[in-house]
Amino acid sequence: MTSIFDQKENASQISRSAVPVSEQMTSSGYINMQLEDNTPMFSKQRMNFNPSDLITHVAVSSDYLVLAMANGRLFRLDLKMPDQHEEIQFSKHVQPSSKLTSLFLDPLGHHLLLAFSARSKDGNPELVYLHRKSTKLKSVSKSRNFEVTEVGWNYENKSLTSSGPILLGTSQGHILETELDAESDRMFAASQQYWRQIFxxxxxTDTPITGIQFHRVNKTSKYFVFVTTPTRLYQFIGNAMFTDDKPSLQSIFHSYLTTPETGFQEIPSTLKYSKLQFYCDKSNSPKTFAWLTEPGIFYGQLDPASQQNSNSLFTQSELINYPPNKDNSNETTPLAFVLTEFHALLMYTDRVKAICLLNHDLVYEERFSEVHGKLKNIVKDPLRRSIWAVTDKAVLRYKVVREERNVWRIYCDMGLFDLAKLYCQNNPAYVDIVNVKQADLLFSKGDYEKSAEVFADTQRSFETVCLMFLEVDRIDALKIYLLRRLDALNDDDKTLISMIVIWMTELFLSQLGSLRRTGKDDSQEYHELQSDFEVFLLQPKVVQCMQHVKSVVYDLMSSHGDKQNLIKLTNINEDYENVVAQHIYRKSYNDALEMLQSLKKPDLFYQFAPVLMEETPKNTINALISQGAKLSPTRLLPAFLSCQNDDAHSAEITRYLEFMLHNFNVKDKAIHNYLLTLYVEHDTDALMRYLVRQGQDIAMVNYDVHYALRLCREKSLSKACVNLSALLGLWEAALELALEVDPALAKTVAAMPEDQALQKRLWLAVAENIINKNQDIKEAMGLLRECALINIEDILPFFSDVTTIDHFSEPICQTLEEYNNQLEELQAEMDDATESAEYVRKEIQSFRERCVLVSVTDTCNLCELALLLRPFYLFPCSHCFHSDCLLQEILPLLASGRRNKVAELQRQLGVLPSSELNAVTASGLSLREVITNELDDIAAAECLYCGEHMIASIDQPFIAEADWEKLVKEWE
Known part of the structure; x- marks a missing residue:
């Protein structure tokens, strides 16, 4: 689309563009580099088409270009199809005395208005309408008395045939509302739905309107209207009336008809023209406006939604002066301009300039040579946002490349750091420059804590920032900086993390120590500082770092005398051994026990129990008892065994072991053996109570009986030895020892065995011992009453031959009476047995004479065929089955061994020759009969329906799982 001449000019333009100066980096974290590229922000490109005559006017919307030429023709071009254009003669449709003043094209590019003024006083102004799909120009008849100077298009209109409600501004200051319709039956006049003057x-007075625009406020019924004259900017806001989803804009001006003239901005000017431009975002909502006047561009931010009772719809307005001309040209005021997001492009007769709306700097200037011709206008496509400059000979398109590239720097210089970061485009070098500048500014203002937060996000030297806060003695700000830097560090930066953690700990300890020394350890400041310190210690990075530097931190806390935080830190690090060892080293045993109890770490009890038991047994045992089942007595045995074997230590150990046995039912054999040892050494009464509680079931006792017996024998504890021997089943030895100690104990031992023969033998030994000692007949008779297993005849041999029988008459008579009762019981049992045998013989005889009749019509209960067709079985319960049917049914119910046996017997019947099957065996039967009898014993052992097979299969379903689906289909 560009000519060779334009390409050469563009190349030279790029080469002449000043290379942006790279800003000196203020941080060491980035390489010093050029921050900007060399691409020009604004560059032009000439379109490769030549109109038939000089260009006088231009309009562009939605990539649709319309040019008016001096020969009275219109040049129309769809920029999407640059090879197809058309020209239309418009001069013959208007009076010769009319002069074309303006072209107005709606945002959709379908509705074009041509405004004409009268060349003489006798002529009338005209307004002509042309639709994009038509080549016939139509006159707007009702505009005869109005010279239209501006058109306010409806940006919400989506119709391609109707313009929707629009506003027209005239040279007399009238504001008209109308709607144009392309689908009109009138041949030479445009259809106007309505035409009314509203303001x-x-x-x-003749006050020409130089600009008019209206927009809707956030999809509501509220609209605002901007109207400009050469010296004034008017603002109107109000609610529109809707009919068929079309607004009636007349109602917006109702409230302004009866009020004094207000709501305008006045700027004196000698010019007869001014220009109004809006910048809209991607949703086509206006954000900023600019009004070109003689002194400069009046620029402001739009916020109509927040407008309440204020007379102004804009905020942050300012007057931007025009940049001076370097060649001392007298032309100071632009003829036209367009507004972008951050810049305004100013058009003069021979040049185009671009100024930044933020800092008012001139960022672009280019002179046009005579080859291009004199500049006529510069316009912007409202929807496509393309910018077009038109001379009388050419059409040029301006390309805007990253106009926001320096916005971050401008906002930074203005102190708007949040906006600066927003436009840094995620470039870390830009963000760092902004942060450093913001932090320095905050530091200079004395806002040290906020400055520390921002410094932490920069690459400024760590040492430099720390020295800055130390020089002004701002420890709190320094801590904020260190914390933020700590959060930003990676886990691999172990050295720097360790340094910050140690430094932060020292800072906290120093501040806490200072408050304690001044008596403020109960103040709110102290508690808040302590809380911050605890939160710091709980941070994951700090906890992880403490594993490497904990010795240094412990020394710091010890040097500050901060025992409370030292304990808390050991809790966090689970490093309790160090503090407990220090307490023991200082002989603060109670403190060590208190810490062990508060830490709830059983392993530490096991570690320090030997020393603590040796030094303070009672308090140690109290601490162990307070832990209950949290501690294992077995793991404490080494500590107990290492203690002195005196009464004080033994009593405390015994107290702990008894507590564990009684309350937690400890069954560990080592514990019981050790407790039994303590009993043997120091308390025999407790030993006997312990043995009694353990019982006489050797499978239920928790101690080693052999070990206990050996200890008791070494200490000559006879009673204990008797119990232990009896527990081991050494009844004779236990009885012998018991007889030496106490006859009553011997009787107790004799009554223990469950075997009556053994019990009788033991009682006889007791009786023999008693009788041999004193021949006391009364005592011997008492033994007979105590034990029912021995009789008078059992103990008579133990008496001497000189003892008379008179003393034994009563027990002898009693014994004889018992024998007589036994003989009578035996006789009754023999009579019952004889009757039972006779009954059985009669039953057997009756079975021999029993028979069952089989009818020809009887059938097999399994296959329901005639029973007599094949060999069959007949059971006493009247059930009958064919032999093969019964065998087939009974096989799945048999055990695997019996099934194999049946298969083997059937194989023999089928394989062996007849000679072998008919051979007589030792039993007198043929081999065939023997095999058949074995099969009968297996198959016909019991009835299939009445025997145990039916009971065993009670949990089996009636229908097999494999046949279930088939049965369901049959039922369906």
Missing amino acids: DIGKG
């Missing part, structure tokens, strides 16, 4: 800015 008069001039109040009867």
Whole structure:
């Protein structure tokens, strides 16, 4: 689309573009580099088409270009199809005395208005309408008395045939509302749905309207209207009336008809023209506006949604002066301009300039040579946002490349750091420059804590920042900086993390120590500082770092005398051994026990129990008892065994072991053996109570009986030895020892065995011992009453031959009476047995004479065929089955061994020759009969329906799982 001449000019333009100066980096974290590229922000490109005559006017919307030429023709071009254009003669449709003043194209690019003024006083102004799909120009008849100077298009209109409600501004200051329709039956006049005058800015004077735009506020019924004259900017806001989803804009001006003239901005000017431009975001909502006047561009931010009772719809307005001309040209005021997001492009007769709206700097200037011709206008496509400059000979398109590239720097210089970061485009070098500048500014203002937060996000030297806060003695700010830097560090930066953790700990300890020394350890400041310190210690990075530097931190806390935080830190690090060892080293045993109890770490009890038991047994045992089942007595045995074997230590150990046995039912054999040893050494009464509690079931006792017996024998504890021997089943030895100690104990031992023969033998030994000692007949008779297993005849041999029988008459008679009772019981049992045998013989005889009749019509209960067709079985319960049917049914119910046996017997019947099967065996039967009898014993052992097979299969379903689906289909 560009000519060779334009390509050469563009190349030279790029080469002449000043290379942006790279800003000196203020941080050491980035390489010093050029921050900007060399691509020009604004560059032009000439379109490769030549109109038939000089260009006078231009309009562009939605990539649709319309040019008016001096020969009275219109040049129309769809920029999407640059090879197809058309020209239309418009001069013959208007009076010769009319002069074309303006072209107005709606945002959709379908509705074009041509405004004409009268060349003489006798002529009338005209307004001509042309639709994009038509080549016939139509006159707007009702505009005869109005010279239209501006058109306010409806940006919400989506119709391609109707313009929707629009506003027209005239040279007399009238504001008209109308709607144009392309689908009109009139041949030479455009259809106007309505035409009404709704306001008069001039109040009867000729005040030309130079700009008019209206927009809707956030999809509500509220609209605002901006109208400009050469010296004034008017603002109107109000609610529109809707009919068929179309607004009636007349209602917006109702409240302004009866009020004094207010709501305008006045700037004196000698010019007869001014320009109004809006910048809209991607949703086509206006964000900023600019008004070109003689002194400069009046620029402001739009916020109509927040407008309440204020007379102004804009905020942060300012007057931007025009940049001076370097060649001392007298032309100071632009002829036209367009507005972008951050810049305004100013058009003069021979040049185009671009100024930044933020800092008012001139960022672009280019002179046009005579080859291009004189500049006529510069316009912007409202929807496509393309910018077009038109000379009388050419059309040029301006390309805007990253106009926001320096916005971050401008906002930074203005102190708007949040906006600066927003436009840094995620470039870390830019963000760092902004942060450093913001932090320095905050530091200079004395806002040290906020400055520390921002410094932490920069690459400024760590040492430099720390020295800055130390020089002004701002420890709190320094801590904020260190914390933020700590959060930003990677886990691999172990050295720097360790340094910050140790430094932060020292800072906290120093501040806490200072408050304690001044008596403020109960103040709110102290508690808040302590809380911050605890939160710091709980941070994951700090906890992880403490594993490497804990010795240094412990020394710091010890040097500050901060025992409380030292304990808390050991809790966090689970490093309790160090503090407990220090307490023991200082002989603060109670403190060590208190810490062990508070830490709830059983392993530490096991580690320090030997020393603590040796030094303070009672308090140690109290601490162990307080832990209950949290501690294992077995793991404490080494500590107990290492203690002195005196009464004080033994009593405390015994107290602990008894507590564990009684309350937690400890069954560990080592514990019981050790407790039994203590009993043997120091308390024999407790030993006997312990043995009694353990019982006489050797499978239930928790101690080693052999070990206990050996200890008791070494200490000559006879009673204990008797119990232990009896527990081991050494009844004779236990009885012998018991007889030496106490006859009553011997009787107790004799009554223990469950075997009556053994019990009788033991009682006889007791009786023999008693009788041999004193021949006391009464005592011997008492033994007979105590034990029912021995009789008078059992103990008579133990008496001497000189003992008379008179003393034994009563027990002898009693014994004889018992024998007589036994003989009578035996006789009754023999009679019952004889009767039972006779009954059985009669039953057997009756079975021999029993028979069952089989009818020809009887059938097999399994296959329901005639029973007599094949060999069959007949059971006493009247059930009958064919032999093969019964065998087939009974096989799945048999055990695997019996099934194999049946298969083997059937194989023999089928394989062996007849000679072998008919051979007589030792039993007198043939081999065939023997095999058949074995099969009968297996198959016909019991009835299939009445025997144990039916009971065993009670949990089996009636229908097999494999046949279930088939049965369901049959039922369906």
